[in-house]
Amino acid sequence: MDYINRISELVEHKRDLFIEANDQIWAFAEPRFQEVKSAKLLAELLESQGFKTTWGIGGADTAFMSQWGEGKPVIGFLGEYDALSGLSQQADVAVHTPIEEGGQGHGCGHHTLGAGSAGAAVALKDYMTEAGLKGTVRFYGCPAEENAGGKAFMVRDGAFDGCDIAITWHTGTSTGLQPTGLLANFRVFYTFKGTSAHAAGAPHLGRSALDAVEIMNVGVNYMREHMISDARVHYAVTDTGGTAPNVVQSRAQVLYAIRAPKVTDVQELKRRIDNIARGAALITETEVEIKQVSAYTNYLANSVVGAEMQKYMEALHHTLTYTDEELVYLQKFKDATPEADIQNYKALAQQYLGLKGAELEAHMQKPISDVLFTRYPKGSGSTDVGDVSWVVPTAWCFVSCYSMGCTGHSWLETAQGKSSVTHKGMLYASKVMALTGLSFILDPTLVDKARIALLEELDGQVYKSPLPEGYKPEIW
Ligand SMILES: [Zn+2]
Missing domain, CATH: 3.30.70.360 (Alpha-Beta Plaits)
Incomplete structure (x- = not known):
């Protein structure tokens, strides 16, 4: 499948652009609805690649949509860029040393999420340009995922009207496709x-x-x-x-x-x-x-979009390999991770990878989870991707970007947010997402199939914005 190689090449060709965006947004570390520099950087990146931007979606100044191309299908990539309070931390340092005491930090990897999704949008656009394919590529700049649910405002504002497929990802401590679930x-x-x-x-x-x-x-x-x-x-x-x-x-x-x-x-x-x-x-x-x-709103995984994403996650997973230097780096962070979090990952590996005995112990010796989960936990967190998933068929994957068992929403994640391992995970995600979008450009009948799968998943439920009537985004 030549297009898999070509998309990979296109992402690699512009890797410095996406890595630079990741590292800069990490340094901005702007909290919810205040992601002025982060959103501007991503919008300018996309504009430099031929996209046109609309600002202020859903009543949030830092929400935007950048669009390229014309006609159907319309493929939307979701990006985030909000940081978390209290998670300031020096990069690459495995002891808690905040840059600013009590300051903001990217302890949930949303800087990487945004830059990776932008990479997917650009690579898909580049491929469509080369191959003379019709369709529209959108990048949704989604602010305030944490503690405010920015996408719910964007959905209520109609930002996803006309969008056929939504694709996103998240950095993580394992790699796999998110199933229906979350709260x-x-x-x-x-x-x-x-x-x-x-x-x-x-x-x-x-x-x-x-x-x-x-x-x-x-x-x-x-x-x-x-x-x-x-x-x-x-x-x-x-x-x-x-x-x-x-x-x-x-x-x-x-x-x-x-x-x-x-x-x-x-x-x-x-x-x-x-x-x-x-x-x-x-x-x-x-x-x-x-x-x-x-x-x-709770997340609904679309089986049709998910099947495409899974296919490309499998096809490219062999490229996620690490140098000796990277393994030493990861081990340093694994050593700094509370044992309870490592054990938590072990339980997942046992349940979802089916590992036991010596095999499980050998897996747990690794400094990073380097396998592809074919079953994945439903999760007990929450995300505003849920709101999008009720109105547009959506797929969402996690990609290993940190040391094994690394705690979510922690300074340990902030510390690893600019590492070559995170960059690698991000570029893998860009490729997988661009390819997932390309599937629907190459075979538009899949769009109808995905829509039917969404209706089946909804099972008669209709999306009604759960936000209070007339409520506007605010910083609280
Ligand atoms: Zn997150």
């Missing part, structure tokens, strides 16, 4: 207002908002026994109402993350948690304001 997730602020008073002099005049937060949390903790076992509910007290114990707290706030396998399960749990909050307000004679700030 729908809402973030909701509960803000209580009470009455301040001298806590000793006139306690009977006070109505404590902090009491309301505590009672609400107790109520939710009692609810846990009576919710579906796959649901996850977490909270963080974001405002305690002050640090003086001798003043009745007139304000307090708690942020909830409510997750479950289906968005309808989350909606139901939120209804119950809202009622618990109202109950806490009633008990304490305070008032509660309920504000949902993000929504992630």
